[in-house]
Amino acid sequence: MTTRTMSSPDHAWLRMDSPENLVVIHLAFVFEGELPLAAVRHKLQTRLLAHHQFTHRVQRGWLRSHWVADPLFSIERHLHEMRLPAGSGHKELKAWMSGEACKPLAADRPLWLATLVHGVDGRSALVMRVHHSLADGVSLMDLISGMTDIAPGERYVEPAHASQRLALTPGVVLRHAPQVLADAMTMIFMRRDKPSRIKGAPGRHKSVAWSEPMSLAATRELAHRHGATVNDVMLAVIAGALRRHLHTQGERHVAAPVRTVIPMNMRPPGESHLLGNRFGLVGLELPVHLADPLARLRAIRDGMTGLKRGFQGQLALALVGFAGLLPIALQRALLGLFSRRCSVIVTNVIGPAEPRCVAGVRMDELMLCVPQGMTVGVGVSIISYNDMLRIGFLVDNKLMPDCAAAAATVRGCFDQLSRAAGAQIPLPFAEPANDEAFWSPAALLDQDVALR
Numbered sequence: 001m002t003t004r005t006m007s008s009p010d011h012a013w014l015r016m017d018s019p020e021n022l023v024v025i026h027l028a029f030v031f032e033g034e035l036p037l038a039a040v041r042h043k044l045q046t047r048l049l050a051h052h053q054f055t056h057r058v059q060r061g062w063l064r065s066h067w068v069a070d071p072l073f074s075i076e077r078h079l080h081e082m083r084l085p086a087g088s089g090h091k092e093l094k095a096w097m098s099g100e101a102c103k104p105l106a107a108d109r110p111l112w113l114a115t116l117v118h119g120v121d122g123r124s125a126l127v128m129r130v131h132h133s134l135a136d137g138v139s140l141m142d143l144i145s146g147m148t149d150i151a152p153g154e155r156y157v158e159p160a161h162a163s164q165r166l167a168l169t170p171g172v173v174l175r176h177a178p179q180v181l182a183d184a185m186t187m188i189f190m191r192r193d194k195p196s197r198i199k200g201a202p203g204r205h206k207s208v209a210w211s212e213p214m215s216l217a218a219t220r221e222l223a224h225r226h227g228a229t230v231n232d233v234m235l236a237v238i239a240g241a242l243r244r245h246l247h248t249q250g251e252r253h254v255a256a257p258v259r260t261v262i263p264m265n266m267r268p269p270g271e272s273h274l275l276g277n278r279f280g281l282v283g284l285e286l287p288v289h290l291a292d293p294l295a296r297l298r299a300i301r302d303g304m305t306g307l308k309r310g311f312q313g314q315l316a317l318a319l320v321g322f323a324g325l326l327p328i329a330l331q332r333a334l335l336g337l338f339s340r341r342c343s344v345i346v347t348n349v350i351g352p353a354e355p356r357c358v359a360g361v362r363m364d365e366l367m368l369c370v371p372q373g374m375t376v377g378v379g380v381s382i383i384s385y386n387d388m389l390r391i392g393f394l395v396d397n398k399l400m401p402d403c404a405a406a407a408a409t410v411r412g413c414f415d416q417l418s419r420a421a422g423a424q425i426p427l428p429f430a431e432p433a434n435d436e437a438f439w440s441p442a443a444l445l446d447q448d449v450a451l452r
Contacts, residue, residue, distance in 0.1 A: 280313030
C-alpha cells in the first residue's frame with residue numbers, strides 16, 4: 001500500500017477543521033449549456049487522479065499524518081450528478097451550495113467531492129469541494145487549466161502572476177535582520193481586532209454567494225492611475241461592501257478598521273502545478289471606517305505596499321509549518337492567538353485569462369470560495385477569469401446573516417469607487433447609500449450629464 005508523509009503545513013491545515021468551521025475550498029464552474037457527466041468523469045480521471053492527494057485518504061497521526069492509497073477508490077464515489085427543480089437559477093445553486101458547506105467530507109476516502117448540477121437557468125454547473133490540506137488556490141487554478149480546454153476560436157492568454165517573494169533562508173534572515181525582527185514583533189504584539197457584527201464565535205451554518213462580474217481591464221486602468229494594483233482596488237471594493245453590510249446590521253457609525261488576513265503566494269517560479277499549501281498570511285487593516293472610497297483605496301495601497309516589502313508572509317508560513325509539527329492542542333493554542341485577532345480572510349486567485357470549455361461547452365463563470373478556519377467566520381475571495389473579476393463570499397450565518405445582499409452591493413461599490421476616481425464606467429450608475437455619498441467634482445459632473 002502506497003503511503004506518503006503529509007507536509008507539516010498541509011498537516012496544520014488538516015487539523016484546523018472544526019464542526020463549526022470546515023476548512024474546505026468550494027469551486028463552482030458554470031457553463032453556457034448542459035454538460036454530459038461522461039465528459040466530466042473523463043476530465044477528472046485524466047487530470048486530478050495524477051495527483052496522489054486525490055486518490056489517497058488521510059491516515060491521521062498524533063504528530064504526523066499520512067496519505068494512504070485508498071483500496072476502494074473509484075471516481076463514482078466522488079463524482080455525483082443532480083438536477084435542480086424546474087425554474088431554478090443562480091439563486092437556487094448558491095442555496096444548495098450553502099447547505100453543502102456545513103457537511104464534512106467523508107473521512108474514509110480522499111478529501112474531495114464533485115457534483116455536476118443541472119438546471120441552473122437551463123445550464124450545468126460543476127461544484128467541487130476540496131479540503132485545504134490537498135491544495136491551495138494557486139495549485140487549484142493550475143489544475144483547473146488542465147481540466148478544461150481553450151474554447152473554440154479563442155487563443156491562450158498568459159495570465160497575470162503574483163510577485164515572487166524571497167524564501168526565508170538563513171542568508172535572507174541575516175541580510176534583512178532588522179526587517180525580519182520588526183515583522184516578527186508586529187506579529188507577536190498585534191492587538192486584537194475591534195468588536196464588530198462580523199467578529200465572533202462561528203456557528204455550523206454557512207452561506208455562499210458571489211457578485212456580478214466586473215471588468216478586469218477597467219480595474220487595471222483605475223489601479224494604474226492611482227499607483228495601486230488590481231488587488232488593491234478589489235480590496236477597496238470589499239471594504240465598501242463590508243461597510244454597507246455593517247450599516248444594514250445596525251452599526252450606523254463604523255469607527256474602526258477590520259483586520260483582514262490575506263494569503264501571499266510563496267511558491268518559487270514553475271511550481272504552481274505542485275499541490276499542497278505554500279502561502280503565508282499577512283494582516284491588513286481594512287478601512288471600513290472610511291466613508292471616502294478613494295481614501296479607502298489609498299489606505300489599502302499603502303498598507304499592502306508595506307506588507308509586500310516585509311517578511312510577515314514568510315514568517316507566517318514558517319509558523320504554520322511549525323504548528324503542524326506540534327500536538328493538536330498546542331497547534332490550536334498557537335494559531336488561535338492569531339486567528340482571534342482577525343475578523344475576515346480575503347484571498348485573490350488568478351484564473352485562466354481566456355475562455356475555457358469542457359467537451360466543447362463554454363465555461364461562463366468560475367468561482368472559488370475560500371474557507372475561514374479557526375475563529376474567523378467571514379471568507380471573501382477575488383477571482384479573475386476571461387478578463388472579468390468576481391468577488392465571492394463563504395461566511396458564517398451568525399456573523400454575516402445576508403451575504404447574498406452583500407454580494408449584490410459589490411458592483412455598486414465598484415461603480416462608486418470608479419466615479420470617485422474619475423473613471424469612465426458603463427451606465428447606469430449605481431446609487432450609493434446615503435451616508436456613502438462621496439463624489440469628486442468630476443464624478444458629480446459626469447453623473448449630472450448622464451442624468452440629463
